[in-house]
Amino acid sequence: xxxxxxxxxxxNVAEGNPLTVKCTYSVSGNPYxxxxxxxxNRGLQFLLxxxxxDNLVKGSYGFExxxxxxxxxxxxxxxxxxxxxxxxxxxxxxxLNQAGTALIFGKGTTLSVSS
Amino acid sequence: GAVVSQHPSRVxxxxxxxxxxxxxxxxxQATTMFWYRQFPKxxxxxxxxxxxxxxxTYEQGVEKDKFLINHASLTLSTLTVTSAHxxxxxxxxxxxxxxxxxxxxxxxxxxRLSIL
Numbered sequence: 001x002x003x004x005x006x007x008x009x010x011x012n013v014a015e016g017n018p019l020t021v022k023c024t025y026s027v028s029g030n031p032y033x034x035x036x037x038x039x040x041n042r043g044l045q046f047l048l049x050x051x052x053x054d055n056l057v058k059g060s061y062g063f064e065x066x067x068x069x070x071x072x073x074x075x076x077x078x079x080x081x082x083x084x085x086x087x088x089x090x091x092x093x094x095x096l097n098q099a100g101t102a103l104i105f106g107k108g109t110t111l112s113v114s115s
Numbered sequence: 116g117a118v119v120s121q122h123p124s125r126v127x128x129x130x131x132x133x134x135x136x137x138x139x140x141x142x143x144q145a146t147t148m149f150w151y152r153q154f155p156k157x158x159x160x161x162x163x164x165x166x167x168x169x170x171x172t173y174e175q176g177v178e179k180d181k182f183l184i185n186h187a188s189l190t191l192s193t194l195t196v197t198s199a200h201x202x203x204x205x206x207x208x209x210x211x212x213x214x215x216x217x218x219x220x221x222x223x224x225x226x227r228l229s230i231l
Contacts, residue, residue: 034219043121043208043222044159051217090158096217102149102210103220107158 002027004093006106013081014114021076021109023091030096033074034103035065038088047089050074051096061085081113118142119211121223129231130201136194136226138209144189145211149220150182153206165192199230 003026013019025031032051036044048059055067065076074091088110092103118141126134138148147166151159163179165171165186173179181203183195192211196203208225212218 032217036222041124041206041225041227043119043224044210046219046221049219102161102164104161105158108156 004106019081025093027095032094034092117221119223140211148192149210
Protein backbone atom coordinates (compact mmCIF):
# COMPACT_ATOMS: atom_id res chain seq x y z
CA UNK A 1 0.00 0.00 0.00
CA UNK A 2 1.07 3.54 -0.66
CA UNK A 3 1.27 6.16 2.04
CA UNK A 4 2.65 9.61 2.67
CA UNK A 5 3.68 11.13 5.97
CA UNK A 6 4.03 14.83 6.64
CA UNK A 7 5.25 14.89 10.24
CA UNK A 8 4.65 18.58 10.86
CA UNK A 9 1.19 20.08 11.08
CA UNK A 10 2.66 23.58 10.89
CA UNK A 11 5.93 25.19 9.95
CA ASN A 12 6.68 28.77 10.95
CA VAL A 13 9.46 30.78 9.34
CA ALA A 14 10.40 34.42 9.07
CA GLU A 15 10.34 36.10 5.68
CA GLY A 16 13.69 35.81 3.96
CA ASN A 17 14.71 32.69 5.82
CA PRO A 18 14.99 29.27 4.18
CA LEU A 19 12.09 26.88 4.63
CA THR A 20 11.73 23.12 4.61
CA VAL A 21 8.50 21.14 4.64
CA LYS A 22 9.10 17.47 5.30
CA CYS A 23 7.63 14.46 3.54
CA THR A 24 8.35 10.75 3.66
CA TYR A 25 6.64 8.13 1.56
CA SER A 26 6.06 4.43 1.22
CA VAL A 27 5.36 2.59 -2.03
CA SER A 28 5.94 -0.98 -3.10
CA GLY A 29 7.41 -0.01 -6.46
CA ASN A 30 9.08 3.12 -7.78
CA PRO A 31 7.67 6.38 -6.46
CA TYR A 32 6.17 9.19 -8.46
CA UNK A 33 6.21 12.16 -6.09
CA UNK A 34 4.48 15.52 -6.10
CA UNK A 35 4.08 18.67 -4.11
CA UNK A 36 0.92 20.75 -4.30
CA UNK A 37 -0.09 23.99 -2.59
CA UNK A 38 -3.59 24.93 -1.51
CA UNK A 39 -4.88 28.39 -0.68
CA UNK A 40 -8.08 28.82 1.39
CA ASN A 41 -11.22 27.51 -0.33
CA ARG A 42 -9.29 26.69 -3.48
CA GLY A 43 -8.20 23.54 -5.22
CA LEU A 44 -4.62 22.32 -5.35
CA GLN A 45 -1.96 23.93 -7.47
CA PHE A 46 0.85 21.80 -8.82
CA LEU A 47 4.33 22.85 -7.65
CA LEU A 48 6.69 20.13 -8.81
CA UNK A 49 7.12 16.44 -9.42
CA UNK A 50 9.81 13.76 -9.38
CA UNK A 51 9.86 10.69 -11.56
CA UNK A 52 13.49 9.86 -12.34
CA UNK A 53 16.74 11.65 -12.91
CA ASP A 54 18.30 14.43 -10.87
CA ASN A 55 17.35 14.11 -7.22
CA LEU A 56 16.90 17.87 -6.90
CA VAL A 57 13.75 18.98 -8.64
CA LYS A 58 12.95 22.63 -9.28
CA GLY A 59 9.37 23.82 -9.45
CA SER A 60 7.11 26.83 -9.46
CA TYR A 61 7.55 29.99 -7.36
CA GLY A 62 11.16 29.19 -6.47
CA PHE A 63 10.37 25.94 -4.70
CA GLU A 64 12.50 22.83 -5.02
CA UNK A 65 12.43 19.36 -3.55
CA UNK A 66 15.08 16.77 -2.93
CA UNK A 67 14.42 13.10 -3.49
CA UNK A 68 16.30 10.81 -1.13
CA UNK A 69 15.75 7.16 -1.92
CA UNK A 70 17.57 5.75 1.10
CA UNK A 71 15.52 7.89 3.48
CA UNK A 72 12.35 7.62 1.37
CA UNK A 73 11.96 11.37 1.68
CA UNK A 74 10.95 14.19 -0.63
CA UNK A 75 11.31 17.39 1.39
CA UNK A 76 10.13 20.68 -0.08
CA UNK A 77 12.51 23.61 0.20
CA UNK A 78 12.86 27.25 -0.66
CA UNK A 79 15.98 29.35 -0.04
CA UNK A 80 14.12 32.53 0.93
CA UNK A 81 10.51 32.46 2.13
CA UNK A 82 7.92 35.06 1.21
CA UNK A 83 4.82 36.01 3.20
CA UNK A 84 2.79 35.05 0.13
CA UNK A 85 4.10 31.48 0.47
CA UNK A 86 1.85 31.04 3.49
CA UNK A 87 -0.55 28.23 2.56
CA UNK A 88 -1.28 24.55 3.01
CA UNK A 89 1.20 22.21 1.35
CA UNK A 90 0.53 18.62 0.36
CA UNK A 91 2.98 15.91 -0.57
CA UNK A 92 1.57 13.12 -2.74
CA UNK A 93 2.77 9.82 -4.13
CA UNK A 94 1.78 7.28 -6.71
CA UNK A 95 3.40 3.97 -7.54
CA LEU A 96 4.87 4.30 -11.03
CA ASN A 97 4.15 0.66 -11.66
CA GLN A 98 0.43 1.11 -11.07
CA ALA A 99 -0.64 3.20 -14.01
CA GLY A 100 -4.02 4.83 -13.76
CA THR A 101 -4.14 5.00 -9.98
CA ALA A 102 -4.79 8.21 -8.10
CA LEU A 103 -2.37 10.20 -6.05
CA ILE A 104 -2.34 9.52 -2.34
CA PHE A 105 -1.87 12.61 -0.23
CA GLY A 106 -0.25 13.37 3.07
CA LYS A 107 -2.30 15.21 5.69
CA GLY A 108 -0.80 18.53 4.75
CA THR A 109 1.48 21.06 6.41
CA THR A 110 0.48 24.63 7.03
CA LEU A 111 3.29 27.00 6.23
CA SER A 112 3.18 30.36 7.98
CA VAL A 113 5.67 33.01 6.92
CA SER A 114 5.87 36.07 9.13
CA SER A 115 7.04 39.48 8.00
CA GLY B 116 -2.56 24.95 -19.96
CA ALA B 117 -4.16 22.08 -18.03
CA VAL B 118 -7.09 23.99 -16.58
CA VAL B 119 -9.78 22.20 -14.65
CA SER B 120 -13.03 24.02 -14.01
CA GLN B 121 -15.32 22.94 -11.20
CA HIS B 122 -18.84 24.27 -10.75
CA PRO B 123 -20.49 25.41 -8.57
CA SER B 124 -17.94 26.76 -6.13
CA ARG B 125 -20.40 26.82 -3.28
CA VAL B 126 -23.75 25.22 -2.59
CA UNK B 127 -26.05 25.67 0.37
CA UNK B 128 -29.18 23.56 0.38
CA UNK B 129 -31.69 21.80 2.55
CA UNK B 130 -31.36 18.26 3.79
CA UNK B 131 -32.78 15.74 1.33
CA UNK B 132 -31.77 17.71 -1.75
CA UNK B 133 -29.63 16.14 -4.45
CA UNK B 134 -26.69 18.23 -5.60
CA UNK B 135 -24.73 17.90 -8.84
CA UNK B 136 -21.13 19.11 -9.15
CA UNK B 137 -19.50 19.43 -12.56
CA UNK B 138 -15.84 19.04 -13.36
CA UNK B 139 -14.52 20.03 -16.78
CA UNK B 140 -11.07 19.85 -18.28
CA UNK B 141 -10.96 22.98 -20.42
CA UNK B 142 -7.87 22.54 -22.56
CA UNK B 143 -7.07 18.85 -22.51
CA GLN B 144 -8.79 15.51 -22.73
CA ALA B 145 -8.97 13.86 -19.35
CA THR B 146 -8.67 10.13 -19.64
CA THR B 147 -9.16 9.80 -15.92
CA MET B 148 -10.93 11.96 -13.41
CA PHE B 149 -10.81 11.67 -9.65
CA TRP B 150 -13.11 12.93 -6.93
CA TYR B 151 -11.75 13.81 -3.51
CA ARG B 152 -13.36 14.96 -0.31
CA GLN B 153 -11.60 17.22 2.15
CA PHE B 154 -12.60 17.83 5.74
CA PRO B 155 -11.44 20.99 7.54
CA LYS B 156 -7.72 21.00 8.14
CA UNK B 157 -7.40 17.46 6.83
CA UNK B 158 -5.99 15.83 3.77
CA UNK B 159 -7.80 14.91 0.60
CA UNK B 160 -9.60 11.60 0.77
CA UNK B 161 -9.98 9.85 -2.56
CA UNK B 162 -13.62 8.94 -3.14
CA UNK B 163 -13.58 7.47 -6.61
CA UNK B 164 -11.74 7.16 -9.88
CA UNK B 165 -13.55 7.38 -13.18
CA UNK B 166 -12.43 6.65 -16.70
CA UNK B 167 -14.38 8.02 -19.64
CA UNK B 168 -17.17 5.68 -20.67
CA UNK B 169 -16.66 3.31 -17.75
CA UNK B 170 -18.23 2.90 -14.35
CA UNK B 171 -16.43 4.67 -11.56
CA THR B 172 -14.29 2.74 -9.13
CA TYR B 173 -15.15 3.70 -5.58
CA GLU B 174 -12.83 3.59 -2.60
CA GLN B 175 -13.70 1.43 0.34
CA GLY B 176 -16.30 3.04 2.56
CA VAL B 177 -17.69 5.37 -0.11
CA GLU B 178 -21.33 4.67 -0.94
CA LYS B 179 -21.73 4.49 -4.70
CA ASP B 180 -25.48 4.97 -4.48
CA LYS B 181 -24.96 8.09 -2.43
CA PHE B 182 -22.25 9.61 -4.57
CA LEU B 183 -23.14 9.07 -8.22
CA ILE B 184 -20.32 9.69 -10.66
CA ASN B 185 -20.75 10.05 -14.39
CA HIS B 186 -17.85 10.48 -16.81
CA ALA B 187 -19.67 10.74 -20.11
CA SER B 188 -16.98 12.50 -22.10
CA LEU B 189 -13.26 13.16 -22.05
CA THR B 190 -13.84 16.64 -20.71
CA LEU B 191 -16.68 16.26 -18.25
CA SER B 192 -17.32 14.33 -15.08
CA THR B 193 -20.15 14.92 -12.62
CA LEU B 194 -20.60 14.01 -8.99
CA THR B 195 -24.14 13.91 -7.68
CA VAL B 196 -24.67 13.78 -3.95
CA THR B 197 -28.07 12.18 -3.64
CA SER B 198 -30.44 13.02 -0.80
CA ALA B 199 -27.75 15.02 0.93
CA HIS B 200 -27.64 15.26 4.71
CA UNK B 201 -25.64 17.53 7.03
CA UNK B 202 -22.90 14.91 7.40
CA UNK B 203 -22.28 15.21 3.65
CA UNK B 204 -21.21 18.82 4.14
CA UNK B 205 -17.64 19.06 3.00
CA UNK B 206 -15.25 20.44 0.41
CA UNK B 207 -15.31 18.33 -2.74
CA UNK B 208 -12.45 18.58 -5.22
CA UNK B 209 -12.20 17.04 -8.64
CA UNK B 210 -8.99 16.23 -10.43
CA UNK B 211 -8.25 15.33 -14.02
CA UNK B 212 -5.33 13.66 -15.70
CA UNK B 213 -4.40 13.32 -19.35
CA UNK B 214 -3.37 9.80 -20.23
CA UNK B 215 -2.29 6.96 -18.02
CA UNK B 216 1.38 7.67 -17.83
CA UNK B 217 3.54 10.15 -16.04
CA UNK B 218 1.19 13.08 -16.14
CA UNK B 219 0.36 15.20 -13.10
CA UNK B 220 -3.17 15.47 -11.82
CA UNK B 221 -4.72 18.90 -12.22
CA UNK B 222 -7.30 20.10 -9.74
CA UNK B 223 -10.45 22.15 -9.84
CA UNK B 224 -11.00 24.90 -7.29
CA UNK B 225 -13.36 22.74 -5.27
CA UNK B 226 -17.00 22.95 -4.22
CA ARG B 227 -18.00 23.89 -0.70
CA LEU B 228 -21.17 21.92 0.03
CA SER B 229 -23.21 22.95 3.06
CA ILE B 230 -26.34 20.98 3.92
CA LEU B 231 -28.68 22.64 6.40
